[in-house]
Amino acid sequence: MSPHVLRRPSAPRAIGALLAAGALTLTACGGSSFDDSGSEEAGGDLSVLIGSSGEAETKAVEGAVAAWAKESGTGAKVTTASDLPQQLSQGFASGDPADVFYIAADTFAGYADNGSLEPYAQDLSNLDDFYPTLTQAFTYDDQVYCAPKDFSTLGLVINSQKWSEAGLTDADVPTTWDELADVAQTLTQGDTVGLAISPEYARVGAFMAQAGGGLLNDEQTEATADSDANVAGLNYVKGLLADGSMAFTTDIGAGWGGEAFGKGQAAMTIEGNWISGAMQADFPDVDYQVAELPAGPAGQATLQFTNCWGIAADSDNKPAARELVEKLTSQDDQLGFAKAFGVMPSIESAADPFKTEYPQDAAFVDSAAFAKNVPTLLGSKDVIDDLNSKLPTLADTDPATILETTQKDLEAVVADSQ
Amino acid sequence: MSRRGISGRQGVAGWTFLSPVVLVLGLFLVLPVFMALWVSVSDWRGRGSPFSGDVGFVGFDNYAAILSGDGRAARDFGTSMRNNVYYVALVVPLQTALALFLAMLVNKRVLRGRGFFRTAFYFPSVTSSVAITVLWLFLFSSTGAVNKVLSLVGLDGPDWFQDPRGLLHLLLGVVGVDSAPGALANHDLLGISWWEWVSGPSVAMTAFILMAIFTTSGTFMLLFIAALQNLGGEIEEAGQIDGANAWQRFRYLTLPMLRPTMFTVLTLGLIGTWQVFDQIYTGTQGNPGKTTLTPAYLSFNAAFNTQQWGQGAAIAFILFAIIVVLTVLQRWLLREKDGAR
Incomplete structure (x- = not known):
């Protein structure tokens, strides 16, 4: 390093200039996030961020979202994340996150706790159809935050x-x-x-x-x-x-x-x-x-794992996002996802159609009756x-x-x- | 910006020409550093701007959670420090020695095909660390090439990246010490017991250590070659005339003249090894048994995966302090002893 290039007396001024520039940037940041929260009713296209297991899943979600976009007239775009938690965190910190996204049960509490998630699930028309233990996994401070996307049992x-x-x-x-x-x-x-x-x-x-x-x-x-x-x-x-x-x-x-x-x-x-x-x-x-799984001294038990469809508290178009999630968790869509990439529907009404279609996986669905959540x-x-x-x-x-x-x-x- | 006085004139011009760089550095380097420093003493949880009104100042709480007590955060940090200390202690000397050795080899005029070897040794350095990590995962899998070669000489290789056993623990096990002596088990530093501190790098970490040596030796070889080519042949010749043998010429002539390069290589090595991240992120994410957890990865994990942004930033600053202290220390150790400085 060669500090001799700069004149000595100038150094404090340089810092002054930096701080001024910094202050400017900060004001800019503050301003933009202010605008965001004010424009909630403005609507706007939805961005959907998913952590995909592969092409089958990406295609299926893209198809379902596109169908909804066409029907509702609100644009929606699906993006696959290479590292979902990292990309989500980045979005929440920037104040401009994706509107709808996957959230794993074990990382859910962190996002609910810092206020990034919209507790929209209370208002879902199909809330009662989800397995109660699944909605329990996404309950924080007595509020159901998000709708279970699908689930798995051992x-x-x-x-x-x-x-x-x-x-x-x-x-x-x-x-x-x-x-x-x-x-x-x-x-x-x-x-x-x-x-x-x-x-x-x-x-x-x-x-x-x-x-x-x-x-x-x-x-x-x-x-x-x-x-x-x-x-x-x-x-x-x-x-x-x-x-x-x-x-x-x-x-x-x-x-x-x-x-x-x-x-x-x-x-x-x-x-x-x-x-x-x-x-x-x-x-x-x-x-x-x-x-x-067999029964132990206290009877039958297994573990279950689940993800949910999160909606960002900073989303510009929460009503549309909720409609989209309602559709994505409907029986038709969930059975479509099951067919495309083998997940189990998170709603009880889809259990029987699922078992008829995939008898070999019946044991997994039946295990929901005695499944326990992992700590969230x-x-x-x-x-x-x-x-x-x-x-x-x-x-x-x-x-x-x-x-x-x-x-x-x-x-x-x-x-x-x- | 207005300036007064004679020096002001030139100052204006100077600052005008510098302003793009100052602005870019300020915006993308200095400001983020101050932001991170603030985050490390705040209760920011990763939503919106850290400078917004509802983010509070918590003093050194985040640092205290990492550095004191035996809570999980402290244990994780202690474990990651242990892992990284062994990583640095093995990688830095070995890669420097290997780099110097390779540089001496390819610097010899008698060697045929020097250009080829130089390229070959340098090649791992220009390959992306992610690609090399993936290669390494294959080479060191339980049925990988490394274990195949070991089996040729009758050795049963471990399942490298799944093996959390510490090398020193394994060695101690050979001489019959396979559980902690009371003195080591009952006292701890940074949340983990001394017995855990002396475990040595795990088998999994050893694979990463080998990888670091393999990839970075080439880079530093290049620095040493450049330095060696700058040394005049006269001194070497003078040494020969005075009857010094090859080792003496290396030890008493070449090596002292390489001191500035040695400082550069050791410093770069030290910084690089303390910041090891890519390999861990792509390869093992701290597994098996947290034995490849490093402070840099822990910092990332605390912030992005568990929303403990304050702790994540605090870890980053502790790491920064460690690197600065060690660099200063090393500068002092490598100083010119005859008082030239």
Whole structure:
């Protein structure tokens, strides 16, 4: 650096000039955001930002949005995000976000908390048709913020060929923990392990739920991570790992359960309905069936995951955005999305048509009856990430030790949210 | 802008010519830095302008959340610091040594096809880090080329990017220490215990370390080549006449004359390694077991993914402070000792 080029006395003035320029820019910023909020009734075209799983999803959403635009006379454009949370955050900070967008349940609270989201869902005509547990996932401060877009539950995915080769029949599909342990043992042969799952809360948590546990209570007002039920759930998993009838995908070199399952490294896995797309694309020859997860000491339970259609509080045309979401969550559109890229409709009235159309996925839909949400409090995602970083070593760790830290972190999260 | 006095005349002209640059730098560099500094001491949550009326000043709360106690934010920051310390401590010396070694090699007049080797060694540096990360993910997968080669010599390679075990922990395990001695387990720094601090880089981080050495050595090789070509042959010759052998000539003649370049390379290396982000973002996002989490990625994650913008900005400024302190320290260590400065 060579400061000699500039005359000494000029330096403070340079800073003065910079500050002046800065102040100008800031005034400009303030002015524009003021205009935005004033022009709500002006209407305007909608921008829709989605995080797409692929071309099929992009095409389907584009088609549905275009159909609405034509019908309503309001223009609408779909953009796919390469990194949805990042692009959303950027939009909210700039004061000019997309009008309608996908929001994942685990990042929802952050956006609701900083006021970026419009709590429009109260006024939806089809609000009562959504599964109550799904709208609960998008409730913040007693307000339903956004309409669930679709959802997924975890099911037990079984390789039909390995199943029958091991001498098992339909009657053997496990309905209890003991039966699951038995069939996993039977299916463990040679290089194939009976059951393989990813070592993360989004899979292992199902066993905690079956034992009657959960990271938070249903109202999300209390941290319950170190409950005996959770310890029991983890101990069951630990037992299967010790038996060798179950393995974590990380230990057998697979990226996720579907990969281990498709490659034949595992005879069973626990995944959601997204697995059908992956199996079709990567392992079309593997024949499989899906069963509901077995019941633990506290009965049947599974985890569910969902996304919603968010509307920005800073949107210029909220009434139109709400109409668009109403259409996108209608039975017709949701069944169309199901056909195009295999998601499950978030409304109860579409369950039966869906099951008729896709009988092989019936178990996933039926699991909605006993599905639990993953925690959605602000900051709980970080805690779950932290828990996920410890689960891979579950085989050699005391579950209570793992849960102890999680409990402490969640208590802080709950305290912050109240 | 008006200026008075004799110097004012020239000042006006000077400032007029400089104004485009000053404006651009001010708008895109200085202003954002001040904005970030403000965000780091505010409770801004990522909606609208951070300067709007309803954003409050919270003092050093954000810094305190990261630096004190054993909450999750502090543990994450401690973990990311541990990871990055090992990353820097291994990458900077190794890449500098390798760069110098390569530069000496391709600078030799007797070497045939010098141009080819120079290009080959430099090639990784001009390739995008994202592309190289993807390549690395393939090479170091459980069934990848690296493990194939290892299996040829009878070694069972790990599943690199899925393996959170620390190298030093593994080594300690070999000599029978596989759980924390009480003194290490019960005391902690930045939210994680000393036993976790001495884990060493994880196997996954090691793959990133190898990658950094592979990609940046070429860049620094270029700097060393330029410096080597500036050294007159006379001194080398004089050394030869005085009977110094090749190592002595390198150690006592070449190396001291390379000091300014060495400073540049070490500084650039230090800054680059403390700011490692692309590889983590494209490759592992901090997994497995948070062992590839770095402060730069943590800062991004806190801000964009969890809306903790204040903490994200605070991490960025702590990182900035670390880099400045280390650079000053290194400048002091590499100073001319005979009092020329």
